[in-house]
Amino acid sequence: MVQEARRLGLHPASHPDETGRAETDDEALVRLVLEQEVAPEIATEGEQRRYYESNPQRFRTPDLFDAAHILIEPERQDDAAWDAAEAFARSIAAAVGDDQTAFAEATRTHSACAPAQQDGSLGQIRRGELVPAVQQAIEALKNGETAAEPVRSRFGWHVVRLNRHLPGRTLPFDAVRDRIGDMLEARSWSMLATRYVAALAARGTVEGIVVGAVED
Template sequence: MSADLTERPVPRPEPQMPSACASGGCGGGSGGGTTATIHVHRRGRPGAEPPAYVAVRVNGTVIAPEAIAEEAQQHPAPDPASAWRAAARALAIRELLLQEAHRLGLAAEPETDEAGRREVDEEALIRAVLETQAAPSSPTREECLRVYEQQRERFRTPPLLEARHILVEPGGDDEAGWDAARHQAATIAREVGDDPAAFAEAAQAFSSCPSKMQGGSLGQLQPGELVPAVQSAIEALPEGMTGREPVRSRFGWHVLRLDRRIPGRQLPFELVESRIADMLEARAWTLAAARFTASLAEAATLEGVALGKDELEAQLW
């Protein structure tokens, strides 16, 4: 398939634990488990003045305005005040967990992740307190099966399209060049009709895409795998037909043919059970960490920051 046409989707991340960084990846993480890590950012603009907002204290411990200002850069928000409040909550959560770790006399045992990044001691302490005080039970097979039965559509292979194209590039970037390329593409589409052999011959003769060596074949395509204009045009074609109207992309004009539709199939439970278990475990860690943090916040003396249920849920998700 032509690499030019592909637009691969980015894998979607699993839910994360409450973190001082909503975006993650700041030089340290736990390895080998579904436990939580609070990441601490110290990347600010040198000399940047923090906003003049209220002082933030957790059980009498002051969270420096400069630290909040630096952390606020990791919390996209519609305005500086909202970013400041989100950063203050994140650092207050971190401070609560660190204080609890010290109260319990826990020792930091930093781990190294698969990329070779080592936790800082504070992150290791936060992980330790969550592992010892908020670890949820592992999901049962029955729970996984319930999710599978309730959300069967999530556990299907994607539908596939077997398609071809002929790419006619314009001879120049001006309007005349594009018009000439469109005229040629329309002529090809009209002449080859729905004959697959004629399409393959025309692809070899006229296409500017390397796929011409395979008769224009794009292989088996998943939804969203091509640039949107081409993808949507192929999806709209009846099986076994060539589109009579060329489709324009930034690469040129495309003559498109849909050879076959392959419907998605249901994956058996045994094949996705571990995936469901991982998803439920990650969610359970998130909720358990939120409940534990909420209990600490309820018993704490907080100034300048709110850590009620609504605030914690907003910080978490």
């Protein structure tokens, strides 16, 4: 790449990277060669639309779960304390049932979690944002339902409630076409740059140490 830059008569003009570090002369020459010699193909609207229709999952908003919980912490870390916390969590779940007002009151009275004063609200959560056991329990519920079985995590026992499941939706093509165009252009540039560098390497001169077999 440096040989080609010199053949083209390019001169290094160092640019700082994202961290503020200045390029070396060789790095600047490599960048200049690629900027001058590699021109990515611009995807047509038809190509953009075909990519959109072939990859709908890439343009779907995530499912959201408007959920709440009551956290019952064990008083100690021995089995007896964990068993007592579980029994208490079960009694709360049975008492509040699917009544949102009763759930909120129980949260403010008993929950050891910070959102207790906001009725135990966890907000609108996405998949993967909570510990797996709690996440799975919430996703198994219907709208307005409280789980009859508490869920254990390293924090304690959780009585969980799903207020509302907000399913994700596929974004319209017009909302993502610019993003698709940028992505296809970047892909084209990467492929063309790889081919260009391979062609240069095939005809370039490589200097270095020749490593041969060691004679006895």
